[in-house]
Amino acid sequence: MFGFESAAECYHRVTCKFPSMKHGADPTATKKKRREYFTKSLPHVSNIYELKRDSGGNAEAHGKGTYGTVVLGRHRVDKTNRVAVKVFKKDASDDWEYLAKREIDAVTKLKDHQNIIQIIGVYQFAACDVCMVMEFADYNLYELLSPEYNSKMWSDRQIKCIIKQLCTGVQYCHQNGIMHRDLKPENVLVTAPSGHVKLADFGMSHEHLPTAKYMRYTNHVTTQYYRAPELFLGAEFYDEAVDVWSLGCIIAEIVLGGVLFKGDVDNNPHQMELIWALCGTPITDEWPVELHKNVAQSYARSKVRRTFSKETLGATRSCASVELVDLLDRMLQIVPGKRISARGGASGPPAGVLDHPYFLTEKPLPMDPGMMIFRRVIPPAAQQPAVSQSKK
Ligand SMILES: Nc1ncnc2c1ncn2[C@@H]1O[C@H](COP(=O)(O)OP(=O)(O)O)[C@@H](O)[C@H]1O
Numbered sequence: 001m002f003g004f005e006s007a008a009e010c011y012h013r014v015t016c017k018f019p020s021m022k023h024g025a026d027p028t029a030t031k032k033k034r035r036e037y038f039t040k041s042l043p044h045v046s047n048i049y050e051l052k053r054d055s056g057g058n059a060e061a062h063g064k065g066t067y068g069t070v071v072l073g074r075h076r077v078d079k080t081n082r083v084a085v086k087v088f089k090k091d092a093s094d095d096w097e098y099l100a101k102r103e104i105d106a107v108t109k110l111k112d113h114q115n116i117i118q119i120i121g122v123y124q125f126a127a128c129d130v131c132m133v134m135e136f137a138d139y140n141l142y143e144l145l146s147p148e149y150n151s152k153m154w155s156d157r158q159i160k161c162i163i164k165q166l167c168t169g170v171q172y173c174h175q176n177g178i179m180h181r182d183l184k185p186e187n188v189l190v191t192a193p194s195g196h197v198k199l200a201d202f203g204m205s206h207e208h209l210p211t212a213k214y215m216r217y218t219n220h221v222t223t224q225y226y227r228a229p230e231l232f233l234g235a236e237f238y239d240e241a242v243d244v245w246s247l248g249c250i251i252a253e254i255v256l257g258g259v260l261f262k263g264d265v266d267n268n269p270h271q272m273e274l275i276w277a278l279c280g281t282p283i284t285d286e287w288p289v290e291l292h293k294n295v296a297q298s299y300a301r302s303k304v305r306r307t308f309s310k311e312t313l314g315a316t317r318s319c320a321s322v323e324l325v326d327l328l329d330r331m332l333q334i335v336p337g338k339r340i341s342a343r344g345g346a347s348g349p350p351a352g353v354l355d356h357p358y359f360l361t362e363k364p365l366p367m368d369p370g371m372m373i374f375r376r377v378i379p380p381a382a383q384q385p386a387v388s389q390s391k392k
């Protein structure tokens with residue numbers, strides 16, 4: 001598309017010359033080189049895109065997180081071409097280049113999938129901040145599930161369509177060796193009126209290949225409500241099953257119209273109690289040694305796992321069908337190895353999420369995303385709160 005060649009070319013230069021940051025590498029060794037590259041080589045975003053400004057003339061924040069700000073814009077020549085620009089602020093963290101690179105690398109690796117937000121280019125913002133230009137999406141799922149929107153009016157086919165796209169995006173990440181590690185409604189974007197779902201915010205993502213069974217990762221990932229039990233128990237050798245847990249929580253939230261495990265903010269014990277109450281406590285015999293078995297043991301007390309039903313979930317909506325509840329039951333297993341895989345195919349058993357009868361045979365079948373026709377009911381509320389973890 002017009003004007004994109006230069007952006008793509010610019011991005012190509014960045015990815016080719018940017019010093020690599022393999023897991024375990026010393027961040028300071030390449031820091032200076034990276035900073036020099038970012039500050040000297042990138043064209044300014046305002047040369048190509050007109051950014052939305054507030055009354056004071058400053059770029060207006062559309063979404064704001066701990067390490068970056070998202071600003072909306074449009075191409076200076078092709079004005080119908082709307083974009084979102086994520087600005088990684090130099091003063092947000094000592095590791096801002098590392099975080100920027102991690103996100104840029106992940107979305108580049110996952111490029112060209114309809115359920116992953118598409119990167120358009122990498123530019124400079126203001127004097128030295130770096131920014132990533134992405135395709136624009138109208139909503140995030142948090143907004144759509146809030147009372148201002150009529151998500152309660154969605155048909156079962158529409159809900160199934162959203163859930164299927166969500167699972168397809170996660171499947172693509174896992175098939176390409178990327179754990180997202182921060183799946184939550186705010187990071188799931190939806191286009192209007194078509195209703196295409198796009199996973200976004202790969203700032204916490206990490207490479208995870210099936211061969212890398214004993215890679216050590218930080219467990220300070222994923223926003224509290226969506227964090228898998230093994231992370232609360234301090235596991236460091238986890239895998240992409242942490243995303244499947246988050247996915248289960250998001251799907252349950254769509255069905256219930258509220259957060260499934262709404263623990264008190266920053267209160268891990270309370271969050272864990274809610275999980276044990278619904279899903280049972282860890283069973284010592286089944287808990288893998290590498291996932292802090294000794295810690296898990298201390299929770300292995302009375303509560304035995306029950307199979308989910310509509311009643312145990314507290315679901316009243318018609319979309320909480322028998323098959324959907326069964327799918328949730330398989331996603332929200334306490335023992336990560338027992339959780340259904342999002343990859344599907346070769347990595348089973350059990351067969352992957354998208355092989356479940358909920359998508360394949362249960363009527364009604366999911367609507368085609370192009371047919372969704374979402375409309376904004378009233379303007380979105382101000383920015384939503386996010387109980388976010390550190391992105392180290
Ligand atoms: N491509 C996009 N189009 C429209 N809005 C976006 C886009 N990317 C992000 N946003 C909005 O900005 C918010 C913050 O972006 P995100 O990438 O999640 O950054 P953070 O790391 O700060 O959480 C999102 O929740 C979403 O509402």
Ligand SMILES: [Mg+2]
Pocket residue numbers: 065186187201
């Ligand atoms: Mg986010």
